[in-house]
Amino acid sequence: MIYPKFFKNGQKVQLKAKQPLPPEGHNERLSAIVEGCDDLSFHLRLPYGKNAVEQYPFAADMLFELSADALGLGVKAQVAFDRPLSGNLIRVEIQPGLEMFQRRAQPRLDCTLGMRFTRSLQSLKSMRESWRKNAEFLQNAEQPPQLKGFIPCEMNLSTGGVRFSMNPPATVSDLCLMLIDLDDTKVPVCALAEIIWTEEQFESKMLRTGLQFISILDQDQKRIENYIQTQRN
Numbered sequence: 001m002i003y004p005k006f007f008k009n010g011q012k013v014q015l016k017a018k019q020p021l022p023p024e025g026h027n028e029r030l031s032a033i034v035e036g037c038d039d040l041s042f043h044l045r046l047p048y049g050k051n052a053v054e055q056y057p058f059a060a061d062m063l064f065e066l067s068a069d070a071l072g073l074g075v076k077a078q079v080a081f082d083r084p085l086s087g088n089l090i091r092v093e094i095q096p097g098l099e100m101f102q103r104r105a106q107p108r109l110d111c112t113l114g115m116r117f118t119r120s121l122q123s124l125k126s127m128r129e130s131w132r133k134n135a136e137f138l139q140n141a142e143q144p145p146q147l148k149g150f151i152p153c154e155m156n157l158s159t160g161g162v163r164f165s166m167n168p169p170a171t172v173s174d175l176c177l178m179l180i181d182l183d184d185t186k187v188p189v190c191a192l193a194e195i196i197w198t199e200e201q202f203e204s205k206m207l208r209t210g211l212q213f214i215s216i217l218d219q220d221q222k223r224i225e226n227y228i229q230t231q232r233n
Helices: 124-140 218-232
Strands: 012-019 026-028 030-037 041-045 063-070 073-084 089-101 109-120 151-157 161-166 175-181 189-201 206-217
Touching (some): 026 218, 030 206, 109 161, 109 218, 124 175, 124 189, 124 206, 161 189, 175 206
Antiparallel strands (some): 012 030, 026 206, 030 041, 041 089, 109 151, 151 161, 189 206
């Protein structure tokens, strides 16, 4: 069997909707954990609570790109949603074709920027909806709104996510709604991010935390990319 060589039980993977596509300009994805794999299907656990399957608009035969790291490379396959198995477990059917690729390192930048973020125990559905409303409001504003409450934050920033220290508690798979002011006279970047790792800092009692953007506008990712390039030059 080919697929079990690259996708192991307990391995974290990414799901990106391919059909139907998210709204134009939206970059959205999900994390999942492999709970079983053969050459026909994956059993995947969504790490967003007991009723996670109900929090995402899955539909029969909905296509996703499933990707992960394996053997020092990236590996991806096309899968189609088959059915829910439990409150946070789904079955997806594997489509023909398996692709290995060289991952390109994302440029990163240590910087200090104004940030607002809300760490919430709300459902994935509620957080995705909050992100959508905020992102569309900022995108369609005729004039930049006068937003307050931004706190200077030392961070390591990339187009795929951000690393910074926060007050506990914080656990892997927690969702955070973030606003990041790129200090470019434009509206802040709005992103829904998922905590993917934490590290306790004993001297400060803070948690060093890595977050991955799971919902962000394409244009905001481009703005982050341009900001990093400009600051590096």
